[in-house]
Amino acid sequence: MSTIRLTAAQAMVKYIENQLNEDGDRFIEGIWAIFGHGNVAGLGEALQEAKDRLPTYRGHNEQTMAHTAIAYAKQLRRRRAMAVTSSIGPGATNLLTAAALAHVNRLPVLLVPGDVFASRGPDPVLQQIESFEDGTVSANDGFRPYSRYFDRITRPEQLLTALPRAFRAMTDPADCGPATLSFCQDVQAEAYDWPVSFFEPKTWTIRRPVIDHIELDAAVTAIQQAKNPVIIAGGGVHYSGACEALRAFANIHNIPVVETQAGKSALAWDDPMAYGAVGVTGAGCANALCEAADVVIGVGTRFQDFTTGSWALFKNPDCKLLALNIQPYDTIKHGALSLVGDALFGLVALSEGLGEYGGPELATSLKDDWYRGVDQVTGAPLSSDSLPTDMQVIGAVQRASNDNTTVMSAAGTMPGELHKLWKASGPGAYHMEYGYSCMGYEVAGAMGIKLADASRDVICMVGDGSYMMANSELATAVSMGVDFTIVLTDNRGFGCINRLQMGTGGAEFNNMLDHTRHQVPSAIDFVKHADSMGGKAQKVGTIAELEAALAERDQPGVKVIVIDTDPYPSTQEGGYWWDVAVPEVSQREEVNAARASYEAAIMERNEQ
Secondary structure (H helix, E strand, C coil): CCCEEEEHHHHHHHHHHHEECCCCCCEEEEEECCCCCCCCCCHHHHHHHHHCCCEECCCCCCCHHHHHHHHHHHHHCCCCEEEECCCCCCCHHCHHHHHHHHHHCCEEEEEEEEEECCCCCCCCCCCCCCCCCCCCCCCCCHHHHHHCEEEEEEEEHHHHHHEEEEHHHHHHCCCCCCEEEEEEHHHCCCCCEEEEEHHHHEECCCCCCCHHHHHHHHHHHHHCCCCEEEEEEHHHHHHHCCHHHHHHHHHHHCCCEEEEECCCCCCCCCCCCCEEEEECCCCHHHHHHHCCCCCCECCCCCCEEHHHHHCCCCCCCCCCCEECCCCHHCCCCHHCCCEEEHHHHHHHHHHHHHHCCCCCCCCCCHHHHHHHHHHHHHHCCCCCCCCCCCCHHHHHHHHHHCCCCEEEECCCCCHHHHHHHHHCCCCCCCEEEECCCCCHHHHHHHHHHHHCCCEEEEEEEEHHHHHHCCHHCCCCHHHHHHCEEEEEEEECCCCCHHHHHHCCCCCCCCCCEEEEEECCCCCCCHHHHHCCCCCCEEEECCCCCCCHHHHHCCCCCEEEEEEEECCCCCCCCCCCCCCCCCCCCCHHHCCCHHHHHHHHHHHHHCCC
């Protein structure tokens, strides 16, 4: 057997270089790294050797570096991914939030945190977490529940099995998610005689399992008997590349499509069968269809509570759920008829089985009325006497967008309003991280989207709260020459959660900056802050000024447009009940009233 002598770190890098996707591209495009003790000597040296073959990027925070990598994979529909390495201790644990985000959203990222010495010779080392009960534990054990595959590399030769397993997890559409290889720092530097065959190029194909014929027959029968079917499109439609198949299926069989946050833009907003966002942040027309539906066909969705209105949305007593998903875990929720298989192949098979079946004539007025309301709330204000609303900001961005625009966000007010109001032109035009709704994803995520597709016009919608959580990768984007636009809405606090607090009867407390124990009134100058990191920032006072600034965004660099907004209004139309527990005992009459309404809503849901 022919061998080559390399350190374990060199072997990992060489292996990564030779893992390809179906298009012949390297699956791991590059690796984000912040070096420290635990990865600088081993992996750092190996990556420096390979710098002309495998790009290494440096960010300013381990969590946001990983957010960039995750957004990159999401925008490319999981066809390519990135890796992230950190030092031990805080560098590693900074990755935990991003690992959880990738796990929830089922997105591939290879995490390689440094770990303590496998030999234990110098224990305890700097930043080491010591367990008094278990000598094998380190800080990196925190990755176990957040990883689709986890391994601790304590011998070089363990990579011979660990690396293929990690790539299988990242490329398997059913199990896709983060893979974590906790890499002991002394092992990174150890040499081993590796089989040359281990480094031969390997292509990882995307599995497309077909639906079992028994499950398919049951699903076809259920749909054929339906009087009011509706399709819920989830993120799996995008990852399967099934957007066109969904459009054809819906139009052939006259079945309306509503979309989750991850599924939004599967159909263009003006497609005859597209009825908008569903659930808690849904459109009125979409939720009306779901309330009346006797068959709900979930395609690539995990039926999150925001999608189902905490399972209160489907009011028809005869309603049946069908769940087409490549992950069996998602196909049996709430007694659904299981359709385990690829979304693209599954839709084609369902269509063939349905033959000439067509759903009922749809009332287009339902959709027309909704979008008339959308145009009203997103329209430019008649005067500038009051602060703009978030809806009016969305309207300005919508009018400035084009078919090549990707609007993105993650947390706060914007996800709910964008889900309801944004008119997506088609696949790739809407990028929302709402499985974990992680504050701080936005700026880093926008950079990841632009790295994934430099041709896209990327507009990041972020509130001041999320911006303050994590903004350092703005400086990284500037230094890398990655261009995108940030629209920063400053409502002086956590406006979304403040409204939720008030909606459950609570007093305004500790959410808005004016409602905290701070002694000095907040006066953050976001323009100066963004400018200091190299952004091209400006503050606008009106919607007209915002539109004018957006019209100039084709200039190179990271553009940051700051606008003050009113924290209180939200779109009253559409939406649905969300199960947020209200205290049973309170001195506030408002809370007691909210509790009574909550109990009534719970009773109504349970009686369905």
